[in-house]
Amino acid sequence: MKNKAKELEELLELEQDTREAMLNMLEDLEEQKNNIESSHKEWIDAFDALDDAVMLHDKDNNIMRVNKAYKDLAGAEKFKYIIGKPYFHSFPKQKGPMATCLHSINSGAMAEEEFRHSDGRVFRSRTYPIFGEDSEYSYGIHIFEDITKEKAQESHIYELNKTLRLISTCNEILVRSTTENELISKISNEIIEKDVYDFIGVYFIEEESIRCNYYLLAQGELHNINTVNLLDGKYKDCPVVECIEKNKVITINDIKNDEKWYDILESAKDICPASEFGMEGSMIFLPLYSEEMIGSMVIYSKDIDTFDEDKTSLFVELSEDTAYGIHTLRLREDFLKTSQQRDESLLNLKSTFNETVQSIAMMVEARDPYTAGHQTRVSDLAVTIAKELELDVDMIEGIKIASQIHDIGKIKIPSEVLSKPGKISDLEFEMIKTHSTTGYEILKNINFPWPVATIVHQHHEKLDKSGYPNALGGDEILLEAKILCVADVVEAIASHRPYRASLGLKYALEEIEKDRGLKYDEKVVDACLKIFREDNYELL
DSSP states (O other), X not given: OHHHHHHHHHHHHHHHHHHHHHHHHHHHHHHHHHHHHHHHHHHXXXXXXXSSEEEEEETTSBEEEEXXXXXXXXXOSSGGGTTTSBGGGTSSOOSSOOHHHHHHHHHTSOEEEEEEOTTSOEEEEEEEEEEOTTSOEEEEEEEEEEOHHHHHHHHHHHHHHHHHHHHHHHHHHHHHOOSHHHHHHHHHHHHHHTTSOSXXXXXXXXXXXXXXXXXXXXXXXXXXXXXXXXXXXXXXXXXXXXXXXXXXXXXXXXXXXXXTTHHHHHHTGGGOGGGGGTTOSEEEEEEEEESEEEEEEEEEESSSSOOOHHHHHHHHHHHHHHHHHHHHHHHHHHHHHHGGGSOHHHHHHHHHHHHHHHHHXXXXXXXXXXXXXXXXXXXXXXXXXXXXXXXXXXXXXXXXXXXXXXXXXXXXXXHHHHTOSSOOOHHHHHHHHTHHHHHHHHHTTSOOSSOHHHHHHHTTOOTBSOSSSSOOBGGGSOHHHHHHHHHHHHHHHHSOBTTBOOOOHHHHHHHHHHTBTTTBOHHHHHHHHHHHHTSOOOOO
16 A cells, blocks of 8 residues: 555656646747747837838738738738738739849859839839759749939939030130130030030020020020110010029029919010920020120020029030130220221230130130139139239239239140049149149240239249249249239139049138238238228129
C-alpha cells in the first residue's frame, strides 16, 4: 500500500509539472504570436509611410500587396478593391503590363521607365523581378517615384540655357553692328528665328510720339508700322507707354487672365501679337534706357508663365546692353555727320573713336557675353569715383574710355573658360590673367589722347605688388589704373557671374575697406565708400 501511495504521489507531481510546462509553452506561443503580429504591424506601418507608391504583383500581373501611397494613386477607397486584380486596371491604367515588366523578366534585372499620369504628374517606375529557388519568375515589385518637380527643374534649366545662348548671340550682334537699323533687325530676327519666342517689337520715342518701328511675327513677316502713334487714342494706355514713361519692366505671364492689362490689350488687338494666338500667352516690356530714354523692347511668347524671375533678369541685361549699343551707335552717327565741320582736334577724336571701335570689333569671335554690361558698370563707377576725387575733365574722360574697354584682352581667352559655371583651375586662371597684357598689345598703337593702353595694362596691379601682370606697386601704378582697379573689384564681387551668384555690395565694400592702403589706394577707396554709403550711388 505504501508503494502504491508513493507511486500515486509521483504521478500527481508529474502531472502538475506537465501542466505547468504546457502553460508556460502556451504563454511563450502567445508571446511569440504577439511579437509576430507587432512586427507585422510595424512593417505594414513602415510600408504605408513610404512617400513612393509600392506594388507587388504575381506572375499573372495581379496585385498581391500595395502600400497606402499606391492605393491613393489608384483612387481606391479600400485595399480590397484592387488586391487580386491586374495592376494595369488600377495604376498606371493601360491596356496591358508595363514594358518594364517584360524587360525585367527577360533581363533578370531592374528595369526603369518614365510616364505621365492623367493629372499631369510625371512618375519614374522601377521594376524588380523576384525569382524562386527553381529560378522561375515568382512576382514583381514596382516602385513609383513622383519626379514632377525634378522634371520641372530640368525644363527650367533647359529654358534658361536656351535664353543664355540667345542673349550671348545678341551680345555678339551688338559688337558687330555698325548701324542702329542693322543692330535692331539682327537682334529681332535672332530672338524669333530660334523658335524660342514668337514676337519682338521695338518701339522708339520720336519727338512727341512713341512709334512702333518693328513688328515681327514668328512667320517671319516684317511690318513697318511707323504710322501708329502709341500716345494717340486707344493706344495711349498700353503697357508700352507705361514701360517707357516710368522706366519700368512689365511682365504679363497670363494675358487672358490678367486683370490689369487684358482689356487694354484686347482693345488694341490690331498691334497686339497675342491676337494671333487667341489673346493667350506671355509678354515682357523692357525699357531701353542709356543716359536717356530710347524706347521699349517687347517680347511675346504664346506660352503662359514664360518670363519668370531668372528669365526677366537675363532680358533686363539684354535690354540694357541693347540700349547702350543704340546709344553708342547714335553717338557715332552724330559724330560722323558733323565730323567735316569740326576742327583738327575733333577730327583726331573721330579717328581715335573709329580706331577704338575697330579694336572692340576684334572681340567678336571670343567675346565674353557678360563683358558689355560689366565694362559699362565699371566705367560708370570709375568715372563717379574720379569726379569725387575732383580730377580734371580730361583725365576723367581718359578713365571713362579705358574702363569701357578694359577687358578687351579677353578676346584671346576661350569663351568656355570665361563662362565656365564651376571653379576654374590654376591653369585656366593663369590664362585669364593674360588679358591685361593682351589688351595692352591691342591698344598700344592707337593714338588716344590719354594713356588708355597703360591703364588697361595696370588695372589688376596692387599697391603691395601682389597684382599682375608685372607686380607693380605704389607710385609705379597710374592713378587712373588704381581707380579702375577698385571699380572693377567692387563690380565683380557685387554682380552675378557664371560660376557663382553675387556676393553682394556690402561684402564688396568691406573687401576694399579691409585692404585700404595695403592693396588699394586710400583716397580711391575713401571716395568709393563715400559715394555708396553717403551719396547712395547704385551700380547700373
